[in-house]
Amino acid sequence: MLHNKLWLYKEIPQEDIDRVSSNAGISRFLAKIFISRGMEDKESIKKFLNPSLDMLYDPFLLKDMQKAVDRIILAIERKEKIVIYGDYDVDGITSTSVLYNFLKSRNADVDYYIPDRIDEGYGLTAGTVEKVCAMNASLVITVDCGITAIDEVNYINNRKIDVIVTDHHECKEILPDAHAVISPCRPDSQYPFSYLAGVGVVFKLVHAICIAMGLGTEYLNYLDLVALGTVADVVPLVDENRVIVSCGLDKVRNTANIGLKKLVENCNPNSKPITSWMIGYVMAPRINAAGRMGDARRAVRLFTTEDETEASDIVLQLNDENRLRQDMEAEILNEAISIIDADESYMKEKVLVVAGEGWHHGVIGIVASRITEKYHRPCLLFSKEGDIAKGSGRSIDSFDLFEALTHCQDLIDRFGGHEQAAGLTVPADNLPAFRKKINEYADSILNDEDLMPQIEIDVRIDKDDLNRDNIIELDALAPFGAGNPAPVFVYRDLKIGNIRTVGDNRHLKLKLQDEEHLFDAIGFNMGDKADVLRTGDMVDAACTLEINTWNSIDTIQMNLRDLRFGSETAIKEQYYLNLDRCMEMRESAEAGIFNESCDSILQRVKPISRKEFIDLAGSQQNMVIIANTLETVLYIESLLKKISVDIKKVLEICYTIFYNIDVSKIYALINPEPDTLDFSKIDNVVFCGRWVKDSYMKSIIGRIDKSGIYFLDDELIDNIYSDELIPDRRDMVAVYQYVKANCRNNKLVDSLLMLSRRISNSYKINMNSFKLKRSLEIFDELKLMEYREIGGERISLLVADNGKKKTNLENSKSYRYLQQLKAKLKEA
Known part of the structure; x- marks a missing residue:
């Protein structure tokens, strides 16, 4: 915010806007958004605005689908025991629940197994396959996992148990030797869409079985859970996923699934519209809490039970555990940030590899996301327990994490995932070598521009665009999510009229002015920027637009994605x-x-x-x-x-x-x-x-x-105004007092720009980054603090412990020289 972010947008010619608006029969406002996203032809826009179930692809286009369907129908007819092997996240839980509910409706003999996140980890493992084989099944179906489990599938095969793998994660060079492997990502796949979630692949399997068994549209009964898992897994909401979620959200609003109904009631007591945002940020964290903090099987029971009391009890449990998860997340995040900021070598590395003792395995993935968001670098966070380190990674758009881990696999016990997220287990002793090797790989792939966070902006707007009709019209582009984010707009040269924080100082609330027009703006998790802004500052706002309702009054509100200083x-x-x-x-x-x-x-x-x-x-x-x-x-x-x-x-x-x-x-x-x-x-x-x-x-x-x-x-x-360039004694006192009061363990890491504005606002003085740097250099010379530049505009300050001993500024050659220069500038 206010620096170090690259805003990407192009001005759109008026003739292009008029042409698309006329041809597609849409407003000029929507036409600008479609053009910015590379969609200009009439048919593409029509399909996008009108997603329907007849746009779903034939499930038999997926490799091995026929083999899987035949084997499952045979198991149903013979009353063979079927075990569904799932995963502990929302995608795995909904995948398991959808297939379990469907097979139960066919009177199949079916059970499921969800591995423990902490004790057993992700996917089929040497420990879990033995337990699955002990369940006396003749058919095991993996959902949302299994595509890399070569040895584990072989082990099950040797026990005379058939395996069907359904997955959507990245494949290795060799596929498991299973009876059938269903994945849109397998190298020989000819399926038209490769970004299905795990539950999306299960949905295609259920659809195919319904076709084979002549069950009509029974597969659509599960579209609510499929939409839930698809949104939660952050797959691109385009093409077939857009159809699944658009149609599935309607079923969520009127769901017949008892557990989902209780969850919706708890998360949405005011009966607001169910959106992809509500699923992703309100409902999904509660479901994930089941596997992060305890037994994920409870979440499967939530979506498979027919007992309303049991469903209500599970929802309350998940609420409590989600609050516990939030507390743990904050604690681990603070520890991880302290480790990074205390070690300047991290700022020279493109991949952040951070380890802590006993960090909760169920939370480190979320914390890795927060670290990646804060530093805009891929992050792998490890929890060390004895001689083993279990990790979770998140990445940036320009860095394929799965490929990077493949490059380092000689140092890894096991790993799985995809471009943007992965889980892995590494011998603790290998962590230094792993950190070095993955950064050497990153150095060969990434440049400095890749590490600069980017904001893709759709359209530049002005006061004439901010009206209720335009903002309501944006709903036609929903559901929003990965691959189809809510449109981001840029509004330039707004004057800040009022600054405050809300929500325990976590969020930033602004009044922004364009001539006589006033607009409300909210910046979630931007509260820490209130002390670098000033009333009267001219800023450019990157934002989404929304109608905010408070006390039955609707107002237009900018939801800030970023701010940068206006031109002056x-x-x-x-x-x-x-x-x-x-x-x-x-x-x-x-x-x-x-x-x-x-x-x-x-x-x-x-x-x-x-x-x-x-x-x-x-x-x-x-x-x-x-x-x-x-x-x-x-x-x-x-x-x-x-x-x-x-x-x-x-x-x-x-x-x-x-x-x-x-x-x-x-x-x-x-x-x-x-x-x-x-x-x-x-x-x-x-x-x-x-x-x-x-x-x-x-x-x-x-x-x-x-x-x-x-x-x-x-x-x-x-x-030349010497006061703008050369600090005086009052400036120096303010800088020293602020740094000493705000350092952590005698250390402060910030940027010159942000620190100068914070000092300015705190002490009501004219401070800028040039004067601040002169001041810090003088303090460094006097050994009052150690000043170092650690990359980009970031600086590191280590305050010396001099007790109450006073230091004379005149002892600094730099200070004396600057005062002489100041006198000569004024004289001239």
Whole structure:
């Protein structure tokens, strides 16, 4: 938030919006969203807006489906014992429940086995297959697991028990030697859609059996549980999954399943519309709590019982365990963050491998997700118990976690999963080697841009778009989830009118203003950013849109996904962050301040007036403006905005370096690095404003081998404000007091930008990242704290324990030099 996130969006031509709107018979507002998502033809849009059951694919297109159906029907007819082997997450629980309920309805002799998450782990294992074989079954059907269980399936086969594998996880090179292996992900699959959840594969199996047995649409009786498991497993809600969830949500609202009905009543006491969000964030965590905190079989009993009292009791148990899970999650998350922040080597690694003693196995997967979200790096979190470490991993879009684990499999006992999530077991002694090897692999795959969090934005909006009709129309795009997220909009140049936190300071509540229009905005889990924002700040908001109802009053609300500073504030903050990269402030004060030898500096430079500057900007030649001070940049931006219509060019601000030159733009280059400059393709170079040092300006002029060098002589460009650049004693006291009060174990990790704004707001002083860095360097010199840059804009501060001993700032050479420089700047 406010930095280090890449916003991805493209402006959409009006003619494209009009064309799609007219052809598809939809509003221009919806047309913009469809275009941004690459969907422009009439038929595709029509299918998307009208998902129906006749869009489901033939289940027999799945490899081995006929073999599986024949074997299951034979088992039903012969009254053979069938055991369903499931998994302890929502997908595995719903998969087990759907198949169990269906086979029970066919009077099959059926039982199920759900492994214990902590004692037995995921999938078929050496320990669990023996227990399954002891259940006297002649047919074992795996659901949501089994695709990598080569040895375990062989073991069951040797016991003269047939195995049918149904799964949706990534396959290894060799498939299990089962009677049938049903998976849309197997290498030889020709099924049209490969992103079914485990319960989706079970649904196709039940559908196929219904076709074979002439049972009509009986398979649709289970669509509520199938939708539940599909949403909870975070598979893309497109194509067949969109049909399953769209139609399944209607069945959830009016479910005949006793356990699901009790769960809905408990999670939704006010009878709000059942949405994919409610399933994913309210209902699914309670179901998952069964396996995370205890026996997952209870969740299967919830969805298979015909006893309302039993169902109600189980729902209450799951509520209690979900609260316990939340407490454990917070505790482990804080421990993991402390480990990462205390070890600076983590900031140099692309994959975070973190281990703790006795962390609850059922919770580490959620915590890994939180860590990945916070640091935008793949994370593998391990719980060490004796000589074994059981782990759970989560990843980012650009890193295939399953492939990475395959690369490291010589150090792993067992693993399974897919691109974005995985579980694994590693000998504890192998963890250092594993951490090193997976990071070596990541270094070969990922670059720095991959580690920058991205927000995909659909459409830019303004005040005219924010009306009730448009927001209600967005419901046509639901259900939302992976692959079909709620549309994200960008609204630019909003003024912050009010800042507060709600929900025990966890959430951020803002009033945002565009001229006379006021809008409410909520930022969930953004409460910690309240102390870096200021009333009057101009911001751009990335958000979803919703109708918020409070006390029977409906209001339009922005649900914030991110904030970044608006153009003027962003220029200021970026200026300060880049200023010290290009100027050596530690040179002697006697080396010269601006204008000390103006004639020698400008002997190759032609002064021009403001009118001549405007004429030059409007010419067919390209132009780069070079400036050293913030006031110059803001003045030039203001000047060019006034004339941009006449000259038909836009200003692009660059820091330290520029790349491709576009004649339709004017470039303002702030604090350039002389050694990186190439002016060979530049027609005109215009220096503007004051310069802190003539030597800096000379070094840039020396890189220019052309006659088109100018200096804008404009009295309206302000002088250098030393108070903006050089900290005084009051500033230094505020910095030291804030850092000491807010460090943890004498250590504080933050970014210069965020820390400077927090100090500013706390002490009501003018602090920026440039002044803050000067202050920290002085404290480092005086050994009051250790200051280090640890990557990107992040810094590490270690406060020294000096007791009550006082330190004189004048003992710092840097402090004395800065005060001398400040005096000379004011004198000039």
